[in-house]
Amino acid sequence: MALVQNGARAESAATRAKPPIRLFRNLMPKIASIPMIFTALVVFVGGTIWTIVYSFTSSGLLPRLDWAGLQQYERLWETRRWIVSIQNLAIYGICSLVLTLLLGFVLAALLDRKIRFEDAFRTIFLYPFALSFIVTGLIWQWILNPEFGIQGIVRGLGWESFNFDPLYNADIVMYGLLIAGLWQGTGLIMCIMLAGLRGIDEDIWKATRIDGIPTWKTYVFVIIPMMRPVFVTSVVLIASGIVKLYDLVVAMTAGGPGIASEVPAKYVMNNMFGGQNMGQGFAASTMMLLSVVIILVPWAYLEFGGRKRG
Amino acid sequence: MADPGILGSTLPAADAVRERLSGPHGPRPKRALSGTNIMLYGTLLIVAMYYLLPLYVMLVTSVKGMPEIRLGNVFSPPMEITFQPWVKAWAEACTGINCDGLSRGFWNSVRILIPSVILSIAIASVNGYALSMWKFRGSELFFTILILGAFIPYQVMLYPIVIMLREAGLYGSLTGLVLVHVVFGMPINTLLFRNYFAAIPSELFKAARVDGAGFWGIYFRIVMPMSLPIFVVALIIQVTGIWNDFLFGVTYISSPERYPMTVQLNNIVNSVQGVKEYNVNMAATLLTGLVPLVIYFASGRLFVRGIAAGAVKG
Incomplete structure (x- = not known):
């Protein structure tokens, strides 16, 4: 009995000895995936943990x-520069989120009205997205130049006391950045929204027209609720872009005047x-990571929760 | 923890843009010159002006002389066209001690761009191929981590990478920067290739296996020739993304001689010394923006598809 058991054990040990070979089965895909595994584990996970750990040291x-x-x-949190950075990002972030969604949707809705030259308009609205934040920032820095730019022109027309110098006025500098940021980023959201609008069934429009519902009401009460996933994707895209705001500030204001346009990424x-x-x-970059986690977790929860329930 | 298939679904826009831009839907306008139509086109034209204005300003400023700029404003059309600012921006503008203009940055960018693009597309496509057709234990987990990594702010990983590059003796060199671009381009491109390859019928794969083709055989003879469009999309994402990069260039290049074009452009325009030459600055800005602009206007809808997918990269 014991012998048989031993024998069986030996046999199962022999079959169990096989699993290590599993690692070598289809070895090629595993070898080919080494760069990916390295990036995921060493750079992304390792790097993030390293930074978090060192944020608790006196380096x-x-x-x-x-x-x-x-x-x-x-x-x-006792540093004024950091507090200002956070406030700036909050102002920029909220305005950018609301305005990008609004402009993106309105532009997409306009383009969806069966207009002529749709391709041309879309090309025009989207081209800034191909440009870098540095290029964007430098162009708008020049247009907002108080002497030769918009302020200078309006003053030249006779309105001598006109004041619009966002890049030199600490109170409104974030809105100056916003103008440039919107110029660069709305085209993308417009494109995503347009794709969402195109996905809505023609019959919905026919039904609302038969019921005599005004167009704007159809958009607000029927179309927008139907486009919820598109809006969620857009919000995630815009929000993760806002947290990364850095190049634009460097190019346009270098954080000035004073520290009036500092942002967290620049603080880091x-x-x-x-x-x-x-x-x-x-520590500051860990706080940035935390903010991204706060944005992402509810979104992931909604996505996964929705999937499981549905 | 997360199913990457679901994560992948954050990008319906990529395919949706392709499919749905094919033709106009929505209600039909009634008459050609109704009040609504005038409002509609009026609004669109005004918004289009706002979008086009900066390009116009850049162009006219870059062909004016400095005296003319001081007299007029940013919008006034040039009275005398001069290409001197362009020549100066390209060949003479100074950053620090070097006075050979943006051409230096341009060639640095080209030298960074070519290997980065080739390497990152090669690696990402093989990743996508392995993930969609040769799944192994843990492959989905690595992929999930990779995609989540795309959302981590770059600042979190900047310094650990400095240490890694220093250990490898690559910190400050163009090679180091190339590797950084490959790493950070990997999530989005892998996702792109994985989703595309997943749509290839598995019968093709099985038939090739029966005929004795291996991992690389199937990749080079079947998958790659079938997937040219997605390679072009990845090419567009990578070329514009890497060309427009500023953060990595400024972090991982140690000497100004090797700075990529965007970094050098910022140093030229925002330099505090000397008199500001707005025309040269604008010529330099336009020169730097030219590469992505050409790609944008040349690639048309493929670009839309690329950025809809690449937007996650931010």
């Missing part, structure tokens, strides 16, 4: 692994590569 000129608890975070860069203040950079 200054160079990263040092000496535990300092929440010291960096306390310092971060300045502390990490300019100020030799590593710990602050790590």
Whole structure:
């Protein structure tokens, strides 16, 4: 009996010895995936964990692994520059989100009215998206130049006291950035919205017309609720773009006047590569990560929750 | 934790744009010159003006002389057209001690662009191929991590990558920057290829297997020749994305001589020393924007498809 059991065990051990070979079955795809696995595990996961861990240290000129608890975070939230950065991003973010969605949808709705030259209009609305934030920022810096730009022109027309110098006025500098940001980004959202509108059944329009519902009401009460997934995708796209806001600020204002247009991404860069203040950079970038997680988790929850229930 | 198939569904826009832009839907307008129509086209024309204005301003400013700029405003058309600012921007503008203009940045960008694009497309397409046809244990997990990684702010990973590159002796070099572009271009392009390859009928794959084709055989003889459009889309995403990059260029290149074009452009225009030459600045800006603009106008709908997919990259 015992012998038989032993024999069986030996046999199952032999079959169990096979699994290691599973790793080598179809070896080629695994070898070919090494860059992907490296990127996912080492760069993305490893890098993120590294930064989070070092945000709890007192790293200054160079990263040092000496535990300092929440010291960096306390310092971060006591720094005026960081508070201003957060406020700026909030102003820019809310305005950008609302206006991009609104403009994107309105433009898409206009283009969807069976108009002529639709292709031409779409090409025009979308081309800024091909340009970098640096190029965008530099163009608008020139157009908003108080001497030769919009302010200068209006003054030249005789309205001497006209004031519009967003890049030199700390109170409205974020709106100056917003003008450029909207110019660059609305085309993309318009395209996504347009695709969403094209996905709506022609019969819906016929039905609402038979019922005598005005066009604007159809849009607000029928079409927009139907386009919920498109709006969700757009919000995720816009929001993850807002958190990354950096190049545009560097090109247009370099954070000025003073610190009036600082943003979190720039705070991180300045502390990490300019100020030799590593710990602050790590703590601030961890806060950025946290904000992305706060945006993404409800979205993922909605997506997955919806799938499972449906 | 997350099913990447569902994550992938955040991009219906990519295919939706392609399918649905094919023809106009929506209600039909009644008469050609009704009040609504005038409103409609009026609004569109005004908005189109807002979008076109910066391009016009850039163009006219770059062909004016400085005295003319000081007299007029940004919108006034040029009285005397001069190409001197373009020549100066390309060959003479100074950044720091180097006075050989944007041409230096242009060639740096080209030297970064070509290997980055080739390498990232090669790797991403093989990833997508392995993920869609040669699934193995853990492959979906790695893919999920890769896609989630696309949402992590770059600032979080910047410094760990500095350390990795330094350990490899590549920090500050163009090769290092190329690798960084490959890494950060991987999520979106892998997703793009994976979704495209998933639509290839599995019978084709099985038939090739029966005929004795292996991993690379199927990739080079069947998958690649069938998927030319998606390679073009990936090419467009990568070329515009890498050309427009500023953050990685400024972080991973240590000496100004090797800066890519965007970084050099910013240094030229926003330099605090000397008199501001707005015409040269605008010529330089236009020169830098020219490459993505040409790609945009040449590629038409493929670009729309590419950016709808590439937008996740932000």
